[in-house]
Amino acid sequence: MPEAPLVVAATTAPPKRRRAAPPALVIFGMVWLVLMLAIAILADVIAPYAYTALDLRNRLSPPIFLGGSWIHPLGTDELGRDVLSRLIYSIRTSLLIAFGATIIGAAVGTSLGFLAAHFRGFVEQAVLALVDFSASLPFLILALAVLAFFGNSLVLLVCLLGLHAWERYARIARGLALSAGAQGYAAAVRGLGASPWRIYGRHVLPNIASTLIVSMTLAFPEVILLESGLSFLGLGVQPPETSLGSMVGYGREYLTRAPWILLAPASTIVLTTLSVSLIGDWLRDGLDPTLR
Amino acid sequence: MLRFIASRFARAALTIAMVVTFAFIVLRLSGDPAQIIMGADAPPEAVDAFRTAWGLDEPLWVQYFSYFWAILQGDLGRSMRDGRDAIVLVTERIPATLALTLPALAIKICLGIPAGIYAALHRNSLADRIVMIIAVAGFTVPSFVLGLLLVLVFAVQLGWLPSGGQESWRHGILPVITLGLGGAAVLARFTRSAMLEVLGQPYIRTASAKGAPWRAVVTGHALPNAAIPTVTIIGFMVGTLIAGAVVVESVFSWPGVGRLLVVAVANRDLAVVQCILLLVAITMVCANLIVDLLYGLLDPRLRAAPRKAA
Numbered sequence A: 001m002p003e004a005p006l007v008v009a010a011t012t013a014p015p016k017r018r019r020a021a022p023p024a025l026v027i028f029g030m031v032w033l034v035l036m037l038a039i040a041i042l043a044d045v046i047a048p049y050a051y052t053a054l055d056l057r058n059r060l061s062p063p064i065f066l067g068g069s070w071i072h073p074l075g076t077d078e079l080g081r082d083v084l085s086r087l088i089y090s091i092r093t094s095l096l097i098a099f100g101a102t103i104i105g106a107a108v109g110t111s112l113g114f115l116a117a118h119f120r121g122f123v124e125q126a127v128l129a130l131v132d133f134s135a136s137l138p139f140l141i142l143a144l145a146v147l148a149f150f151g152n153s154l155v156l157l158v159c160l161l162g163l164h165a166w167e168r169y170a171r172i173a174r175g176l177a178l179s180a181g182a183q184g185y186a187a188a189v190r191g192l193g194a195s196p197w198r199i200y201g202r203h204v205l206p207n208i209a210s211t212l213i214v215s216m217t218l219a220f221p222e223v224i225l226l227e228s229g230l231s232f233l234g235l236g237v238q239p240p241e242t243s244l245g246s247m248v249g250y251g252r253e254y255l256t257r258a259p260w261i262l263l264a265p266a267s268t269i270v271l272t273t274l275s276v277s278l279i280g281d282w283l284r285d286g287l288d289p290t291l292r
Numbered sequence B: 001m002l003r004f005i006a007s008r009f010a011r012a013a014l015t016i017a018m019v020v021t022f023a024f025i026v027l028r029l030s031g032d033p034a035q036i037i038m039g040a041d042a043p044p045e046a047v048d049a050f051r052t053a054w055g056l057d058e059p060l061w062v063q064y065f066s067y068f069w070a071i072l073q074g075d076l077g078r079s080m081r082d083g084r085d086a087i088v089l090v091t092e093r094i095p096a097t098l099a100l101t102l103p104a105l106a107i108k109i110c111l112g113i114p115a116g117i118y119a120a121l122h123r124n125s126l127a128d129r130i131v132m133i134i135a136v137a138g139f140t141v142p143s144f145v146l147g148l149l150l151v152l153v154f155a156v157q158l159g160w161l162p163s164g165g166q167e168s169w170r171h172g173i174l175p176v177i178t179l180g181l182g183g184a185a186v187l188a189r190f191t192r193s194a195m196l197e198v199l200g201q202p203y204i205r206t207a208s209a210k211g212a213p214w215r216a217v218v219t220g221h222a223l224p225n226a227a228i229p230t231v232t233i234i235g236f237m238v239g240t241l242i243a244g245a246v247v248v249e250s251v252f253s254w255p256g257v258g259r260l261l262v263v264a265v266a267n268r269d270l271a272v273v274q275c276i277l278l279l280v281a282i283t284m285v286c287a288n289l290i291v292d293l294l295y296g297l298l299d300p301r302l303r304a305a306p307r308k309a310a
Helices: A004-012 A023-041 A083-119 A121-135 A139-150 A154-162 A166-183 A185-191 A196-232 A244-254 A260-287 B002-029 B033-038 B044-053 B060-072 B086-091 B094-121 B126-140 B143-157 B169-199 B202-209 B214-239 B246-251 B257-266 B270-298 B300-307
Strands: none
Touching (some): A023 A083, A023 A260, A083 A121, A083 A154, A083 A166, A083 A196, A083 A244, A083 A260, A121 B002, A139 A154, A139 A196, A139 B246, A139 B257, A154 A196, A166 A185, A166 A196, A196 A244, A196 A260, A196 B126, A196 B143, A196 B246, A244 A260, A244 B143, A260 B143, B002 B270, B086 B257, B086 B270, B094 B126, B094 B169, B094 B214, B094 B246, B126 B169, B143 B169, B169 B214, B169 B246, B202 B214, B214 B270, B246 B257
16 A cells, blocks of 8 residues: 555644744643643532532523622523533533543554554554545544444443544554664564563553653544534533533523523633643644654 | 556545445444334335345345445435435535535635745744634634624624524525634644745755745745645545535534434434445545645655555
8 A cells, every 4th residue: 555645644634833832821721721620520529519400590590790699600501500510510521531532542543553563564554544544534424423323322422532533643653663663672672582562562652652642632622622512413422411512502592592501611612622732732842853 | 657546546446445344334233224224113024125125134245245336326225204315315415515615615725825824934923923823713612612602793792694594695604704714724724834844944945045036935945845735634625525514504504414414313314324424435535536646746756655665
C-alpha cells in the first residue's frame, strides 16, 4: 500500500499553532479544569439538590442575576429541577465519558501502533487499512450508525467515543516505535533478551509518553464536543441521566421563555473545551517538537 | 503518473469495500438481518421471502457476496417506516442539504483562507491575534451552541430572521452562517499554520535573498506549497457536503439528509442508516481520491513517493 498520503496527513492532522497561547490564558485554563474536576469528584457533596428532584412551586424560576432567589441560584427548568444541581451532575457525566473514551482511544491506538511496528508485514498493512477506513467516514456518522444498529447504553457510548482518534495514536505510536527501534536502545534491550512486552512497555512507551499525552490533551475536547453533540441530538446520554449536551438539547425547547436552562451548560462546554485546547496547544508548543 | 492514478483508484475501491464489509458485519452482529431490515412487525412469510431473496439461508461467505452484489445494484432495502426504497428516501433529501452545505463551503473558503494567509503574513500583529482568537472560538463553540445563540439573537430578540423550517431562502441564512463560521475558523487555523510552516523554510529565505520581491516570493513560492495541507482539509469538507450538517439541520429543523439520519437512528430504521452510511463513505472516498490526484499536480515529489518503503 502506498505511503505518501499517510505521511502528509500525519504532518497536517493536529491543528497547529505556535506560541499563540499567552501563559495567562493557559493558567486560566488550568484553574478552570481543576475547578471542573473538583466539581465532578465532589458532585454528591456540593450539589444542593438531587438532579431529578422536582420543585413544582418554583418552575422556570430565573437565576439570581435575572431577579431569581438564592433557593435556586441558576434558576429551574419547567419541572422545577434545579439548574445548578443538574449542571454539576452533567459536568460529572460528561467528564467521566470524555476521560474514559480518551483513555480507551489512546490504549487501543497505541497498542495497534505497536503491533504494526513490531510485526510489520501483514499486520502493519491491516492496521494501516483500518486507519484508511476510519479516515473515510466522518466519526459522527459512524457513531450514529453504530448507535442505530446496537441501540444505546452508557458503556457502548464510552467505548464508541473511545474509538474516536484511535488512528491518530496508532499513527504516532507506529512512527515513534519504528524510529525508537532504529535508535539502538530498543535493540540493546532486545539483545539482552527482553521480551517484546518488556521492550514496548518499559522502554519504548516511556520514551514516547509525552507525545501521546499531548495527543490525548488535543483529542479530549473533541470527545467532549462529540458526546455533547450526540446527547444534544437525543442519541447520547439518555434520561434520567444528564450530560452537558443533553441539558442544552432539553433547554432548547425553552429558548424564548427560559434561556438560562441552555446558557449554563452551553457556556460550561465552551469554557471546558477552550481550557483543554489552550493547555494542549501550550503543552505541544513547549514540550514536544515532534508534533509541530 | 498512470501508475499513481491507478493505485489511488485501487485504494479508493478498497476503502469502499471495507465500509460495505463493516456494514455487513455490524448488521449480522446486531441480530437477524431479515427481521431488522423488514421491521419487527413484518409478517413471517415476508421475512422468509426476504431471507430467501437475500440468500440468508446460505453460508456466510455466499451471503457476503450476494450482499455486495445487491448493493452494487443499488438495492439497499426499504425504510421500515413507510416501506419506500431507502435510496429514494435519502436521495430526495440531498438537494435540501446541499442548499445549506454548498453556500457554507463558499463562506468557509472565502473567509477562512484569506484570513489564515493574512494572519500568517502579519504574524503577532493585532489582526493575527484577532483571527486566532476567533479561530479558537470557532473550534471550541459547538455548532449547536452557535446556532442556538444566533437564533436567540436574530430570531428571538431582534426578530429579523426565522428560527427554523425551510419555507423561503431567508430560512437558510442562519444555518448557512452557523455552518460557514465554524468551518471558516478551522480553515483559517489550518491555512495560517501551513503558511507559517512554509514561510520558515530555507527556500523562502533563498528566494528573498536572491532579490525577488516579497509579493513574488509569497505568490510564487509560499502559497503553492502551503496549498497542499489546505487542499486536504478542503477535500474533507467537500466529502462531508452530504452529511456534514447533521447537528445544524436538527437545530434549525431543516429537512435534509442529516435530519433524516437522526430520525432514522432514533427509530432504528436500519435500511436508511445503512444507505446514508454508504453514500457518505462513497462521497468521502471520492473527495479523498480527488485530493490525492490534486496532490500529484501540486507536488510532483508525491508521484514518485509511493514506491518508497515505509
